[in-house]
Amino acid sequence: MWLYLVLTTPREAPPLRFPLSASQRELVARVPASAEGFALVPAAALLHRKLIANPVTRDAVERWTDEHPIPQSWLLGGADAVVWKTGKRTSYAIRLDPFRAFLVRLWLMSSTNVEGRWDGTVFVIGPSGAPMDARALDGVLRFTNGLAEGDVLVVQRRASRGMFPPIGRPAVTSVRVTPREILLTSRAAAEGGRASRPPVGQAARHSKTALISAYFVEPPKILDDAERILGTDVSALVGEGGSIAIYDIDAGTLLPRPKCVIAVPATERARAEMQNVMQVAALVGETRDTGSEILVAFDRESMPRYLKDVFVPAPWPATRWSVRIDAVRIAPVLERLGDNRGLRFVAPRIHRASRDLRRWLDALRQAETIEAAESEAGGVEELRVRIASK
Numbered sequence: 001m002w003l004y005l006v007l008t009t010p011r012e013a014p015p016l017r018f019p020l021s022a023s024q025r026e027l028v029a030r031v032p033a034s035a036e037g038f039a040l041v042p043a044a045a046l047l048h049r050k051l052i053a054n055p056v057t058r059d060a061v062e063r064w065t066d067e068h069p070i071p072q073s074w075l076l077g078g079a080d081a082v083v084w085k086t087g088k089r090t091s092y093a094i095r096l097d098p099f100r101a102f103l104v105r106l107w108l109m110s111s112t113n114v115e116g117r118w119d120g121t122v123f124v125i126g127p128s129g130a131p132m133d134a135r136a137l138d139g140v141l142r143f144t145n146g147l148a149e150g151d152v153l154v155v156q157r158r159a160s161r162g163m164f165p166p167i168g169r170p171a172v173t174s175v176r177v178t179p180r181e182i183l184l185t186s187r188a189a190a191e192g193g194r195a196s197r198p199p200v201g202q203a204a205r206h207s208k209t210a211l212i213s214a215y216f217v218e219p220p221k222i223l224d225d226a227e228r229i230l231g232t233d234v235s236a237l238v239g240e241g242g243s244i245a246i247y248d249i250d251a252g253t254l255l256p257r258p259k260c261v262i263a264v265p266a267t268e269r270a271r272a273e274m275q276n277v278m279q280v281a282a283l284v285g286e287t288r289d290t291g292s293e294i295l296v297a298f299d300r301e302s303m304p305r306y307l308k309d310v311f312v313p314a315p316w317p318a319t320r321w322s323v324r325i326d327a328v329r330i331a332p333v334l335e336r337l338g339d340n341r342g343l344r345f346v347a348p349r350i351h352r353a354s355r356d357l358r359r360w361l362d363a364l365r366q367a368e369t370i371e372a373a374e375s376e377a378g379g380v381e382e383l384r385v386r387i388a389s390k
Contacts, residue, residue, distance in 0.1 A: 032129030038084035045073035091126030150174035204314035225347035
């Protein structure tokens, strides 16, 4: 019996590809219509092994398994599983062979007080409900066609808010886990009226030495608060898109000041808007017009660093925005920013963003760099993220 369990537990499995196979769709169809979100996990035992091997996900997975009853990998074998959440309760549907289903029932009876039901092909753990009909299933999976292959498919339905990915709902996410990286590709219907064009004369690229290097097509709303910190309004200057490289943040003062360089394409409009920030920039920093770019720094240190910096292209096309974060160096800065009372009252949007980023990075303590890019094409919004471990 032990030999059978070991030999039928796979050491590797092909990645999850899209569109889903008929058997995978059949398993997903068991998710109740009331579920807020769900995850399809082919060869669930193998995914657990990958998550434990990756330094970024190891702690989170160990905390999850401490709080939720999950069968051992040899009990699952090569079984596919779908996990869904309704309210605060988590349920599982696992496609098992009859022998393993019998062992899982014994495990539930001896180790937990969770109910389990076996219908001859699928073992259901936890509460369920009326499953989705074919039309609802097609609506949920319509954005998965052509999605990047992965190890798990996560679906957030219309009712799920306040969690990854930060795009519209419903959203689908393909997750790929390697020993050193986590790759996520998310899709949702694009919101109307948003820009989806590259800035004139500027391609998405990122500094290799900055704490945060960001590229954007539209000025982010957070720049509205930056006026109170920098002493001048830069929103109009970056109205046609641009980039910012933040090298440091002086968080020890009553009102933190970023040490950064803002770069915008050198258009006639940008040159005209530059006159509005020239006076303040000349007092505390430096400006340059390279012919292709207009550079603005509000401190004396950032411009020399920027001019000597090494830039790399963004890893993916970005028709909305792209960002690269040095997770190791920025973590202690965010600790100080999140507790800064002056920032909280003067620039609440920046304060809230720093606290959110600190909370996210707290769950990614072993991350070294985080890269992300968002694009739109054919009415579909796509967000891609790469988390590299230390």
